[in-house]
Amino acid sequence: MGNLLKVQDLKTYFKTDRGLVKAVDGVSFYLDEEEIIGVVGESGCGKSVTMLSVMQLVQSPPGKIMGGKVIFEGQDLLQFNPKGAEMRSIRGAKIAMIFQEPMTSLNPVLTICRQITESLELHLGMSGYAARERAIELLRLVGVPEPEKRIDDYPHQFSGGMRQRVMIAMALSCNPKILIADEPTTAVDVTTQAQLLELMKDMVTRFRSSLIIVTHNLGVVARYAQRIYVMYAGRVIESGAAKDLFKNPRHPYTSGLLKSVPRLGEKHGTRKLVPIEGLPPNLINMPATCAFLPRCAYKIKKCQEEPWPELRLAGDNHHFVSCYAELQEKL
Amino acid sequence: MNTTSQNNIMVEVKNLKMYFPITRGLLQKKVGDIKAVDDVSFEIKKHETLGLVGESGCGKTTTGRCILRLYKPTSGEIIFDGKNISTLPESKIRPLRCSMGAIFQDPFGSLNPRQTAGSIVADPLKIHNIVKPSEVNDMVADLFRMVGLDPSMMDRVPHEFSGGQRQRLGVARALACKPALVVCDEPISALDVSIQAQIINLLEDLQEKLGLTYLFIAHDLSVVQHISNRVAVMYLGRIVEIADSDELYENPRHPYTQALLSAVPVPDPFIEETRQRIVLKGEVPSPANPPSGCHFHPRCQIAIPDCSQIRPELKDIGNGHRVACIRV
Numbered sequence: 001m002g003n004l005l006k007v008q009d010l011k012t013y014f015k016t017d018r019g020l021v022k023a024v025d026g027v028s029f030y031l032d033e034e035e036i037i038g039v040v041g042e043s044g045c046g047k048s049v050t051m052l053s054v055m056q057l058v059q060s061p062p063g064k065i066m067g068g069k070v071i072f073e074g075q076d077l078l079q080f081n082p083k084g085a086e087m088r089s090i091r092g093a094k095i096a097m098i099f100q101e102p103m104t105s106l107n108p109v110l111t112i113c114r115q116i117t118e119s120l121e122l123h124l125g126m127s128g129y130a131a132r133e134r135a136i137e138l139l140r141l142v143g144v145p146e147p148e149k150r151i152d153d154y155p156h157q158f159s160g161g162m163r164q165r166v167m168i169a170m171a172l173s174c175n176p177k178i179l180i181a182d183e184p185t186t187a188v189d190v191t192t193q194a195q196l197l198e199l200m201k202d203m204v205t206r207f208r209s210s211l212i213i214v215t216h217n218l219g220v221v222a223r224y225a226q227r228i229y230v231m232y233a234g235r236v237i238e239s240g241a242a243k244d245l246f247k248n249p250r251h252p253y254t255s256g257l258l259k260s261v262p263r264l265g266e267k268h269g270t271r272k273l274v275p276i277e278g279l280p281p282n283l284i285n286m287p288a289t290c291a292f293l294p295r296c297a298y299k300i301k302k303c304q305e306e307p308w309p310e311l312r313l314a315g316d317n318h319h320f321v322s323c324y325a326e327l328q329e330k331l
Numbered sequence: 332m333n334t335t336s337q338n339n340i341m342v343e344v345k346n347l348k349m350y351f352p353i354t355r356g357l358l359q360k361k362v363g364d365i366k367a368v369d370d371v372s373f374e375i376k377k378h379e380t381l382g383l384v385g386e387s388g389c390g391k392t393t394t395g396r397c398i399l400r401l402y403k404p405t406s407g408e409i410i411f412d413g414k415n416i417s418t419l420p421e422s423k424i425r426p427l428r429c430s431m432g433a434i435f436q437d438p439f440g441s442l443n444p445r446q447t448a449g450s451i452v453a454d455p456l457k458i459h460n461i462v463k464p465s466e467v468n469d470m471v472a473d474l475f476r477m478v479g480l481d482p483s484m485m486d487r488v489p490h491e492f493s494g495g496q497r498q499r500l501g502v503a504r505a506l507a508c509k510p511a512l513v514v515c516d517e518p519i520s521a522l523d524v525s526i527q528a529q530i531i532n533l534l535e536d537l538q539e540k541l542g543l544t545y546l547f548i549a550h551d552l553s554v555v556q557h558i559s560n561r562v563a564v565m566y567l568g569r570i571v572e573i574a575d576s577d578e579l580y581e582n583p584r585h586p587y588t589q590a591l592l593s594a595v596p597v598p599d600p601f602i603e604e605t606r607q608r609i610v611l612k613g614e615v616p617s618p619a620n621p622p623s624g625c626h627f628h629p630r631c632q633i634a635i636p637d638c639s640q641i642r643p644e645l646k647d648i649g650n651g652h653r654v655a656c657i658r659v
Contacts, residue, residue, distance in 0.1 A: 042523040159614055162614070189615075190552070190594045192614070198608070218598035222600045222602075223597075256525065260527070261527070261553070262558075264580065265580055268575075275529040279493050280525070
């Protein structure tokens, strides 16, 4: 059986005054049915642009999808016109997305009711009363108290956490096959973060959908994702089952990230954090060699001479890494 | 005042209250209070790091600003190095500010974009007449080196620095006057994951080298637990629990602390698999209209009817572990 979603060698570049930014440069990943995967990386590593490319929501110009395939249900989504009917019938209906900023991704001049029923009317052909009833039901499902009363409110009358719940309700409204959550909890507090993530997990289990969590928080992916892709400078540099990747990271960047974050429960003063020295690279005019090279503590001669390594199988269990140094570490 | 027992205390906060008026209408009539900090007491020992955690709106930043006397508290005492500073007039505060430093969350907003990096760090030196004008430059260069910046970058303006470098600049400015106490208000939450550890380590090294005392305000419990000797947990303007940081993690007694700890995901799938999660219901109520009794009772899993009546006091349950909950 094929994968639910398969992205192959995706390339999205942005033309800027200062040069070409290869925001996504040959990213491949897949997602199976009823699976939760995590895409981790720092800001600017291309994780959001990857997801926007899958949805064909990259602003063009300046952005342009230069190549690759996004196979969903046997069709390459990139062959469709971003504004055409085929893409519209998928976006929001079969693949839905929850955006980073619940404040700015809701329309401030429309009621919550209007914003949820819009996709119900468009994709499911529901109308008037039926759509409204369904919207109330969805709000109840995502835990908005007294949905009958709140449905005619405007976004500013909701708190940040509640707005994100509304976003989840909207995303789930058409029972999508795939839910993409792009940094869904960056702007909210930890206890709200826990509420929202549990909610999303419950929802995808209930609707038998798949979930892609895009985040910079290693704890979140450790808690929820079955498989993880680590991105750096526009590429996937390591991927594998969550447990494999955390226990036995094969890329110096992944292992560096894991060693640089404090863990709850470690005794005070027992471990000094090991930071990754240097800065994330500037994506304009990148060198051909590995982008992590200037910060890498494990570099070997080959790294300076050869171009950025391809992903290769390391160990078993579909653990892939793009690195020449054979890092063997147990954390 | 008993000075011997005060000797190892840097800051003592007693019954601190900070209310902000809510005003309405043309005449700005006062219609209520936001009780941002509502009767908070704690102390910070010399050379220690006290972590202050809580969710947004719980009053942790306001508490920090009261200690810096950026706000004049509504009531209560702040005893800084044996001196009550809560009622001092502005003119007497200035010389005191020399012994307090502050590092802010936003490394973009807290540095003047039109000033050069060197002059940002030099300002406190000039204002407080720390060194002779001829020595300012050397002193700034020393500060740059101390925080891991190249002194040749002194003539650059903030936008030429990366986020991490900007925060280093903020640290240099805070330390320019050789303060005894530094209030760090969310110093790393705006930084990238791989940069955060650089700043945490810098703060730890400087503390060791200069014998600094930190009040470390943050919402990220794992960072706070890492850097702090003791941690105070705030909820809606009050401290609900305060303890040594290891003790707080191993033996949290307040139901809010327990929920907060369980909400923080640990970057380890093996630990996550077995962890128990307490997901709180509802949201933090508005500090303008807080619940009666214990502020946490509407969301609490072990609340009893008394909880909505009685305001719990911080009780010592041994080893300086204090909890404000009548069920403990």
